[in-house]
Amino acid sequence: xxxxxxxxALFLAAVFSLVFCSCNGVFGNxxxxxxxxxxxxxxxxxxxxxxxxxxxxITLEYPRTGENRSAFLLADIDNDSENEAIAFYRQSSDxxxxxxxxxxxxxxxxxxxxxxxxxxxxxxxxxxxxxxxxFSGQTEIIIGWELIKDREKTLVCYSLSNRSLIRDYTAAYVxxxxxxFWAEKAGDELITLNYSASAENLAxxxxxxxxxxxxxxGFEVTSTxxxxxxxTGYKSCTAGKYNENSIxxxxxxxxxxxxxxxxxxxxxxxxxxxNPLLTSENKxxxxxxxxxxxxxxxxxxxxxxxVPHQVAVTGYEEVPESERIYKTVWKQLDGTxxxxxxxxxxxxxxxIRVLIPERLDGNITLKPIMxxxxxxxxxxxGRLETSDNPLFSIRVSEKELYEWEEGYEILVxxxxxxxxxxxxxxxxxxxxxxxxxxxxxxxx
Numbered sequence: 001x002x003x004x005x006x007x008x009a010l011f012l013a014a015v016f017s018l019v020f021c022s023c024n025g026v027f028g029n030x031x032x033x034x035x036x037x038x039x040x041x042x043x044x045x046x047x048x049x050x051x052x053x054x055x056x057x058i059t060l061e062y063p064r065t066g067e068n069r070s071a072f073l074l075a076d077i078d079n080d081s082e083n084e085a086i087a088f089y090r091q092s093s094d095x096x097x098x099x100x101x102x103x104x105x106x107x108x109x110x111x112x113x114x115x116x117x118x119x120x121x122x123x124x125x126x127x128x129x130x131x132x133x134x135f136s137g138q139t140e141i142i143i144g145w146e147l148i149k150d151r152e153k154t155l156v157c158y159s160l161s162n163r164s165l166i167r168d169y170t171a172a173y174v175x176x177x178x179x180x181f182w183a184e185k186a187g188d189e190l191i192t193l194n195y196s197a198s199a200e201n202l203a204x205x206x207x208x209x210x211x212x213x214x215x216x217x218g219f220e221v222t223s224t225x226x227x228x229x230x231x232t233g234y235k236s237c238t239a240g241k242y243n244e245n246s247i248x249x250x251x252x253x254x255x256x257x258x259x260x261x262x263x264x265x266x267x268x269x270x271x272x273x274x275n276p277l278l279t280s281e282n283k284x285x286x287x288x289x290x291x292x293x294x295x296x297x298x299x300x301x302x303x304x305x306x307v308p309h310q311v312a313v314t315g316y317e318e319v320p321e322s323e324r325i326y327k328t329v330w331k332q333l334d335g336t337x338x339x340x341x342x343x344x345x346x347x348x349x350x351x352i353r354v355l356i357p358e359r360l361d362g363n364i365t366l367k368p369i370m371x372x373x374x375x376x377x378x379x380x381x382g383r384l385e386t387s388d389n390p391l392f393s394i395r396v397s398e399k400e401l402y403e404w405e406e407g408y409e410i411l412v413x414x415x416x417x418x419x420x421x422x423x424x425x426x427x428x429x430x431x432x433x434x435x436x437x438x439x440x441x442x443x444x
Contacts, residue, residue, distance in 0.1 A: 045114045046072070046085050049106050053116030054089060061088040061101045066129030066144075075132050077139045078160045082108065084117070086141060088127060099125040103143075103158070105165060117163045123147050123154060133157075133178040133188040135214035140168060142178055142190070151195055151205075157219065169219035174207065179239040179247050181267040182213070189213050191249050191265060191273070193227065193237075206282075207231065209249075209265055211273035223273040228253060228263055229282045235260050236295045240305040242266070242333040250296040250305050260292045262307045264333050276336040288338060299330055299342070306330040306341055313345065315365040315384035325366065327356065347375065348444070350396040351417060355440045363430055364391060373397065379430050390424040391431040394441060417443050 051058070060071035073086040085106040090099070101122040108114050126146035133140045140157045147154040152172035158165045173192040181189045190212035195205045211223040231253030242248040242264055249265040261284045266274050277284045287309075294308040310326040327345045331338035343361045346353040350373055356364075365380045365387050374395040378387045395408055397418045408420040411434070419441060425431050432440065 042114075046087075046106060049114040049116055050087050050089070050104055053106075053119060054102065054104055055091065057092045058089045059092045061090055061127060063088075063127045063130045063144075064146075066131065068130045068132075073130060073132070073141075075139070075141070077105070077132075077141060079137070079139055084108075084160070085114065088122075088130075090125075101125065101127060103165060105160060117160070118165055120165050123156060128153055129176075131176075131178045133190070135189075135219075136185075136187040138187075138214070140214075141165075142176070144173065144176060155192070157190075169212075169214075171210075171212065171219075175234055175237045175251075177237065177239040177249055179249075181211070181239075181247050181249070181265075182271050183246065184269050185213065185271065187214070189267065190219075191239075193234075193251070209273060209275070211267060211271070213271070222271060223267075225265065225273045225275045226278065226282050227251070227275065228261060228278060228284055230255055231261070231263075235292055238296060238305065240298065241303050242305060244304070248305075248333065250307075252295045254292065255289065258292055259289050260295070261289050262296055262338075266333075276333065277338065285337075294328070299344075304332065306332050307338055313365060314362050314380050315387060319384065325368070345375075346444075350375070351444050352394070352396055352419060353442050353444055354394065355442070357432070357436065357440065360430060360432070379425075379428065389428075391428060392424060392437065393422040395420045395422070411437060411441060412443060414443055419443060 062071050063069055071088050074083045075086065076083050077086070078084065087104040087106065088101055089104065090101050101124065102119055103122055104119045105117045106114050107117045122143070122145060124145040124147035128144035128146050130144070131142040133142055138159055140159050142155055142157050144153055144155045149172065152174055155171050155173050155176055156167055157169040159168050171192055172194060174195065175193040176190060178188050178190050180187065181191065192210045192212065193207055194210060196208050206229045207227040209225050209227055210221045212219055213222045233254045234251060235254055236252040238250045239247060240250060246266065251263040251265065252260045253263060254260055263275055263277055263284060266276060268274055277288060279285060290309045294310060296305050296307050298304065299306050307330070309329045309331060311329050313325045313327050316324045327343055329340055330342045330344065332341045343356040344353050345356060345366065363380055364377050365384060366375055366377045368375050372395065374393055376393045377391050379389045379391055381387045397420070399413065399416055399418050402418040407422045410418060411421045412419045421437055423431060
């Protein structure tokens, strides 16, 4: 039920982010909005109720980061199986705009329709992000405010009680997330990244992470772990599965302008926050450094997040950097290390990616013919120069310009692209079958 409510809240929040994508559209030219007809009447009712409560001269406010970017969030925050609407706005007048953002909670009552339940003043003039968490049956709105003290922002956990928003907990953070990290305990937990108090005066202060849980005495920090001391900021922070049953917090941290590393925070069955990729020197291994454009993601849509690393295609290890071709090695967390899960050659110019089966990785190489939008894969003979036995070719064409050519057969296509394949040496054990090629090649 918890998962269903969260999915419902996120879906409706995404819908509202489209519906309320423009303040000018909401308060001015409504015809400019493209609104799903089924939601139009409800949207108008919520806006009418908000105006009735807060006044006509208001400006909607939007979280700057995170999954919930709308000025409105729909979620069941009082656990009555019905969604409330949470609105973020600020009061405005003809000559000035008040700085502090307000939070208005609206309920859809049977007799009166959408009405305001409560309205409180927030903590700052900007919202960093908004999340919803379920802590042992209690739903909390977690708002990251852009209220900065000693380089850290401020988060506040709110619950709805007796038609009032209650501030249950306040904490500082650099980054934060909420998810069910501790599978042994009911509900969600918070993880925050924080500067270490002992390093406040350093030019590059160290950081640590905190696990925050909610018990009978309220929220408390129950465990901490150090973070890589070299990281100066974060390109991406994502909560997601690192295997089929466990959720971690993936941190792609900036080392310099060109490179990042990845840390994965996990929670043990005893509730201890861990950073398994960190060495005794409080840094990750040297082979866990990759380009800043390569960020952790769920590469194949199976729900498990993987870390990408670029490696030279077989045979290209010693060629000049300007001529080097790279493949992407995807890695998953396994114990205290990252292990290879799959290998891909990704060509963004052609718009395809080619999964390299394990039995072929290291035994084949490729030589692009970009003038023909073609990739030719060869049996690797030990050196790139002597690898002259072609196995198969992949050619990419725009659908409108596609012309059949003898020897090339269509493998896959979509509305815009046609991918054809030619088998040069089908008797060779390294030459994939058509079915294997179909599984290997994907149009991006």
